[in-house]
Amino acid sequence: MSLISYTQLLHLVQSGVIDANPEYINGATIDITIGDRILVEEKDIPGSVVDLKEKESLNMKEILIGKQGYSLLPGDFILATSAETFNLPNWVAAEYKLKSSLARSGLQHLMAGWCDPGWNNSKLTLELTNVTQHHGLLIKPGMKIGQMVFFACEPVPSEQSYAVKGQYNSQETVTANKGVR
Numbered sequence: 001m002s003l004i005s006y007t008q009l010l011h012l013v014q015s016g017v018i019d020a021n022p023e024y025i026n027g028a029t030i031d032i033t034i035g036d037r038i039l040v041e042e043k044d045i046p047g048s049v050v051d052l053k054e055k056e057s058l059n060m061k062e063i064l065i066g067k068q069g070y071s072l073l074p075g076d077f078i079l080a081t082s083a084e085t086f087n088l089p090n091w092v093a094a095e096y097k098l099k100s101s102l103a104r105s106g107l108q109h110l111m112a113g114w115c116d117p118g119w120n121n122s123k124l125t126l127e128l129t130n131v132t133q134h135h136g137l138l139i140k141p142g143m144k145i146g147q148m149v150f151f152a153c154e155p156v157p158s159e160q161s162y163a164v165k166g167q168y169n170s171q172e173t174v175t176a177n178k179g180v181r
Contacts, residue, residue, distance in 0.1 A: 106132035118161030
């Protein structure tokens with residue numbers, strides 16, 4: 001597997017594989033921005049337990065965040081979405097990385113940012129939490145939230161592609177847990 005850098009990233013954006021602003025292409029990553037919808041964990045269900053093997057998710061409600069943004073309070077957990085849509089061919093994998101300046105402010109991403117070859121027509125769902133003890137963090141639509149690193153690999157056989165085997169293809173907005181397969 002090899003890292004894809006600027007020239008090939010520009011080609012992927014120009015050919016529509018990645019729906020991103022060409023100005024956001026860095027040497028070996030593409031900055032992505034946060035979309036306008038989030039899922040917020042409901043807090044009024046004491047003692048509820050989610051069976052991680054079942055196709056149930058946390059009790060969450062969808063919120064449309066406007067220009068004023070959303071204040072993520074200490075300890076809060078949300079699911080957010082990228083504004084960008086991805087159409088990875090069977091020879092490209094990707095990984096999400098939080099912007100370091102956001103991490104230095106106490107925002108944490110929960111390390112579930114791997115995208116297999118064949119993941120397509122989808123926005124990335126981000127698992128975000130505020131690890132500070134005393135500060136809310138303001139999240140606004142359109143702000144740079146992270147960067148994607150892309151890798152070229154041997155083409156995956158079509159029957160093994162995420163396009164066939166994946167359960168999070170064609171997600172047009174933030175998507176909750178669909179259960180462990």
